[in-house]
Amino acid sequence: MTCTEFLAQMTDYFDGQVEPELLSEIQSHLCECHHCEVLVDTTRQTIRVYRNHEVYDLTEDVRERTVQRILAACTGRKSISAEGQR
Secondary structure: OOHHHHHHHHHHHHHOOOOHHHHHHHHHHHHHOHHHHHHHHHHHHHHHHHHHOOOOOOOHHHHHHHHHHHHHHHHOOOOHHHHHOO
């Protein structure tokens, strides 16, 4: 199995939706490929964090400022609220 083949099966692997023969191929690949092993470990840790993390409701003001800052960061310009705070 190649890394590309593993990546194509990764979602099903995490969902436990792969046939036993394919699972064996994936496990063999993970034993041999450090990069994919790290990817799986990191993904598992990320899933664990999100499953155990409490969700907080944001006020409309906080939500809007957050969106504006994200958009500003993506476009490379300063957000209006960030400029006003300096």
